[in-house]
Amino acid sequence: MPVLRLALAQMNPTVGDISGNSGMIVDWCHRARDAGADIVAFPEMSLTGYPIEDLALRPSFQEASRAAAEDLTRSLGGQGLGNLAVVVGLLDRREPRQRTPGRPRNDPLNAAWVLHDGEVRGRYAKHHLPNYGVFDEYRYFVPGDSSCVFRTGGADISLAICEDLWQEGGPVSRVRENKSGLLLVLNGSPYEHAKEDIRLDLCRQRAAEADCPLAYVNMVGGQDELVFDGDSMVVGADGQVLARAPQFAEDLLVADVEVAPATADTRLADSGEVIVLTPAPRPGTLAPLAAAPKAPQLSGDAQVYAALVMGLRDYVRKNGFESVVLGLSGGIDSALTAAIACDALGESCVHGVGLPSRYSSQHSQDDAADLATRTGLTYRQIPIEPIVTQIHQALPLAGLAAENIQARIRGVILMGISNSEGHLVLATGNKTEISVGYTTIYGDAVGGFAPIKDVPKSAVWRLAKWRNAEAVRLGLTPPIPESSIAKAPSAELRPDQFDTDTLPDYALLDDVLDDYVEHDRSAAGLVADGFAPDLVSRVLGLTDAAEYKRRQYPPGTKISLRAFGRDRRLPITNRWREHPALDP
């Protein structure tokens, strides 16, 4: 049986940066050739970045993507890489154009092109367009309708893109009939906690159905609220993992895979033709690879923490920033956010600001300073009391309206520092408080990015402990002060205030929210599950009413099934309240 040397380039493209991405692809091709690869495959939409949203509909962007792929194949040919079969993902356009009412205008295709010998030899378009959760591909693409099989090194290789693998039918179902030696799948599959096992099971199932090995190449890196975790792999027809790349890191996964030889008379099931690049196996033998790499899997907390670090780093850098500024209250949320920021960008790029009011306790100020010392981030303190006093002279306020003034003045100062010094402001809110609207719009919700927006409060504590334990394990200073972890949470906007004055205990609150938000459980169902009716009514009432606040919160890295915004989309004007059914 022929042996193909596959290279899967788990790359981190930037949306819209076609020339930058193209340059990266050339670099990876050189590395693949140096490793002796026959084929190098890149992720879904690797040339344009992913997801590109309405850019898909712009003719100028479509043309730029296609032209870049044509330039790329010429350039690879000119650099002596013409013998390498290169499969890239890009935005293509259906030709001839069909003006079908209600379908995406200008016929965009989510495509994979096969580049070889200085030419574009094969063109494939994704058949199954996901339109659920974070995906809106019926809006952005028209579906492809034919298979693409190319022959290289004496073996036939079938192409598919991401959702094609998840749905029954379509090109994946034809691989066995087409007697391909390999199924190659280009992916832009975002991270979600515990998804990596589902992916592996799926690859095993489809490899068995296709009766050939399956190579799965996924993107890595952050894009707005999504983070792609990589986890590229090669799985045998028998379900064995032949090679696996790490999560949350760029990587070139190289593996030698035994494949069934192509037969001369292959006719494709949907009557297309095999695209012949090189009909016979490569002459001579390559020095065998050392054992194929199989990256160890990360623990749950390590995965989530790595996702948060990568999501923040890429959001900051891909948006042209180098540094961040955030308010340090001494509490656990800002402490964890600061630790993530230091890990993502280096402590010299993290600017903490203490913004004490008359209600800020000494222990809070001490904890903020301690965090700065532990992490090495740059720290300054700007007391807000004189400004708050001045505002109350102009506009006397009491109660919640007065409390919010403090949070908003902090926002004004952080934005002033950002505008003046060029740091991106980080909001430090967690998923629990954002769920129930326990946040001040234009106050603590100020920022360009909210790293722990999708992390429930219970997980904030868990991740803080995990991060400190990692430091201890490595003989380093734990970044987060123990007292920030241990003390009772308080917004410190009035004397002796504690979160539990307003909210239920966080462990209980997170249980209710998990069932309600992540699992669509009804109010009646929650009561049937044993939660107290008044607790259910209170939590669901707060959550149902907080949509506008949630919408105004900055974006943050998604790690769960139902991150606010991309995964859970509700009207602002909405009188539906899940809980009144409980009232007499």
Add this chain to the structure above:
Amino acid sequence: MPVLRLALAQMNPTVGDISGNSGMIVDWCHRARDAGADIVAFPEMSLTGYPIEDLALRPSFQEASRAAAEDLTRSLGGQGLGNLAVVVGLLDRREPRQRTPGRPRNDPLNAAWVLHDGEVRGRYAKHHLPNYGVFDEYRYFVPGDSSCVFRTGGADISLAICEDLWQEGGPVSRVRENKSGLLLVLNGSPYEHAKEDIRLDLCRQRAAEADCPLAYVNMVGGQDELVFDGDSMVVGADGQVLARAPQFAEDLLVADVEVAPATADTRLADSGEVIVLTPAPRPGTLAPLAAAPKAPQLSGDAQVYAALVMGLRDYVRKNGFESVVLGLSGGIDSALTAAIACDALGESCVHGVGLPSRYSSQHSQDDAADLATRTGLTYRQIPIEPIVTQIHQALPLAGLAAENIQARIRGVILMGISNSEGHLVLATGNKTEISVGYTTIYGDAVGGFAPIKDVPKSAVWRLAKWRNAEAVRLGLTPPIPESSIAKAPSAELRPDQFDTDTLPDYALLDDVLDDYVEHDRSAAGLVADGFAPDLVSRVLGLTDAAEYKRRQYPPGTKISLRAFGRDRRLPITNRWREHPALDP
């Protein structure tokens, strides 16, 4: 030929307020019965409101919607309205449930039910699901797959829902085969400038294809960024408009329509059966209606202004507010916004605040006070200078960072008033400045709603003049001071500042933006059209870079094809710049 008396209830439901909407439906049914109607039809999703976004996926909401429709038909029967055929739109669920991967969970249907004699007699589900522009219905619904024809008053009536009318094929294409006497279409069709002519042409075309009259009932009212304009109508098979309801007002359109009689042996093209409510025409004769109402069409500016008034009124009231607060600078944007707010809510519910800084000119302060006098809104002045000074003592800033402080302190004060007095804050930005990012995030972008967010600056002036002329025509005081219309626009954040220091002339800017944003024109295309390359580069550069600011801007009534947010969705992290192609 039998004559059917149709009533089309152009109602204004609220999303999620199932019991409130149900109560309204009962009231309209009484009015329809009092008018002698055989049939009363309500808009798409009238029972739940529309669009309900992810609420469609929640089993508890699905059950509430179905139960409310069942209660409704029993209640109508109990109130002596059982003889009336009532067609309502609601959220239904496909039974039996099919767990198809990638399809909307819990099988939601966008449905129309036929209620008669205390029972649910007919069930129809929308076939064609729009997934472009403001629509995401592949996310929210599974498609229906069979026709629904019911017989009442001796005629057969075929049902369709909104997009079914716009797409070829499906139930509308079978109406002629089924020999129906009437095609009844339930709609949730949002307003867009000049769409009403397109709608009329479509109704005429489909009535001719169906070879029978077509009754089109549309929703009215604001829902988040959408405003539904009504414009319900009945069109004959020959294309004649038999009756037409006004735009932007609730209405019961009643019309007598001659229809072909049902034949006893009708078999439906897709093998379903006709649902027989009343097989024969109603005995006796009704007093004939006076001439069927044909509402006059509004002019372009009158339509847009009415849409903005209705969009604001419904956003405020449906979100539980009664009043609004906004900053009055003396400029045209805040003046037009205040005029719209007074027309929407009454001047006693509109609170204007002058927030002068050291750079606010006397003429600006005079114009703001003049506006208050002209409209009768409540006005107060809070100078911000002492607060700005205090902030500069804590944090010395210069340039843009210092300018932004003034805008942000205004935001803090408006939010303080809002929190304290319960008014919703209105942001007063226009589409032009939001397009190019000429706005201060957390400053003038503060607010719960932005009434003129989708109105280009050129149209702001045009609408202001139109509104004043309307007042003159009616012998009333023009609300907007002439000097607010006439003077050169300035943000007044530094001495002698004018918008044209930073931006091109607004007429030219709006031309470029219209081509780029509304019509997908490329940079190269704009230059070919004759715009100066440096102008194109500058405008497109600003627009491409402003996505985060646009996302953080409050929602506002959509009046154009490409309103930011719902209609034009771009990634924040996006390195694509349309203009570099122009650089050497």
